[in-house]
Amino acid sequence: MVNLIIFGAPGSGKGTYASRLKDRLNVEVIATGDIFREMMKEETPLGRKVKGYVEKGLLVPDAITLEVLKQSLAKIPRGKGFILDGYPRTIEQAEALNGIAKIDAIIHLIVPDWIIIERLSSRRICKNCGAIYNLLYLKPKNDMVCDKCGGQLYQRSDDTPEVIKKRIEVYEKQTQPLLQYYMAKGVPFVEAKCEKLETPPETIVEEILKGLKRLNLA
Ligand code: ADP
Ligand code: ZN
Numbered sequence: 001m002v003n004l005i006i007f008g009a010p011g012s013g014k015g016t017y018a019s020r021l022k023d024r025l026n027v028e029v030i031a032t033g034d035i036f037r038e039m040m041k042e043e044t045p046l047g048r049k050v051k052g053y054v055e056k057g058l059l060v061p062d063a064i065t066l067e068v069l070k071q072s073l074a075k076i077p078r079g080k081g082f083i084l085d086g087y088p089r090t091i092e093q094a095e096a097l098n099g100i101a102k103i104d105a106i107i108h109l110i111v112p113d114w115i116i117i118e119r120l121s122s123r124r125i126c127k128n129c130g131a132i133y134n135l136l137y138l139k140p141k142n143d144m145v146c147d148k149c150g151g152q153l154y155q156r157s158d159d160t161p162e163v164i165k166k167r168i169e170v171y172e173k174q175t176q177p178l179l180q181y182y183m184a185k186g187v188p189f190v191e192a193k194c195e196k197l198e199t200p201p202e203t204i205v206e207e208i209l210k211g212l213k214r215l216n217l218a
Contacts, residue, residue: 013119017054017208055163
């Protein structure tokens with residue numbers, strides 16, 4: 001059983017790799033961003049509140065986020081590990097996590113800014129199953145339809161140039177300090193670098209698995 005955090009800037013590929021690592025490591029993936037997007041679809045006061053933050057590129061308040069995390073962790077079958085994608089994003093969130101679960105390693109994705117911007121502006125998501133595509137380099141067979149389930153592809157409402165800029169800013173200010181935080185705690189890191197737009201996800205996934213094997217975690 002292994003508990004991991006996948007860490008990286010918006011558009012660094014957290015969701016893409018986590019979904020592929022899921023089966024290889026037999027873990028559950030908890031993606032707070034995905035959960036918030038589900039909540040936003042619902043016309044409830046909470047859904048509308050979450051939407052107000054996400055669509056501005058701001059962090060959803062900790063009280064809501066922590067509740068979402070706790071509920072997701074509670075659903076994981078006993079004996080099964082997890083990958084956290086999108087949590088923690090602040091030191092406060094990391095401290096809250098400390099009290100709930102032990103983290104075996106951090107997967108740190110290192111991606112230059114220009115790749116991030118290229119990727120985010122051409123990203124498409126399946127409305128039905130959440131699969132992630134990119135019209136430039138991770139192309140669906142048909143630009144509008146999911147290869148896996150036939151669902152409709154859409155562009156995330158926060159994948160616009162202004163909101164992307166804000167998300168990167170928030171990442172650098174509020175989330176990046178977490179790297180130091182976990183290093184100081186002695187949590188091991190697995191680093192994966194992506195330097196080309198066309199690098200297939202599988203290449204990075206193999207690199208991550210190699211790193212985890214070195215730590216006896218895969
Ligand atoms: P990305 O990493 O590409 O920005 P995510 O899907 O992880 O995308 O997150 C989308 C949005 O959801 C964030 O910009 C933020 O508004 C909200 N969000 C996700 N996770 C958290 C979190 N742990 N704390 C606060 N807000 C979050
Ligand atoms: Zn789909």
